[in-house]
Amino acid sequence: MAEEDQGFSGGMQDVSDMKIKCAGCGKDITELPFRPKEDQEVHCTDCFRKKKDEERESRMIDVSGKGIKCASCGKDIEKLPFEPSGDRPVYCSDCYRK
Ligand SMILES: [Zn+2]
Ligand SMILES: [Zn+2]
Numbered sequence: 001m002a003e004e005d006q007g008f009s010g011g012m013q014d015v016s017d018m019k020i021k022c023a024g025c026g027k028d029i030t031e032l033p034f035r036p037k038e039d040q041e042v043h044c045t046d047c048f049r050k051k052k053d054e055e056r057e058s059r060m061i062d063v064s065g066k067g068i069k070c071a072s073c074g075k076d077i078e079k080l081p082f083e084p085s086g087d088r089p090v091y092c093s094d095c096y097r098k
Helices: 047-060 092-095
Strands: none
Touching: none
16 A cells, blocks of 8 residues: 555545545545445545535625725725624634634
């Protein structure tokens, strides 16, 4: 067994014997945090992460016309994951993460 390409260890299972391909990009999948069923759709880490980002992105509300500014850095805020109430400070994604 080649000891290469072990991106993140811990909980990953070797599934190379199952000959699984990513349902998104068609890349061979050799490791997964779980063992999928035969007919289960599986995505590689890249596609999985992309899907998560898209899901989060699709939940964002467009507030670009409301003139909302970040309470910390003053940057214009265009998207929020919630409807701003007006009486609470809103932070941009950069400041929010801090
Ligand atoms: Zn993929
Ligand atoms: Zn900010």
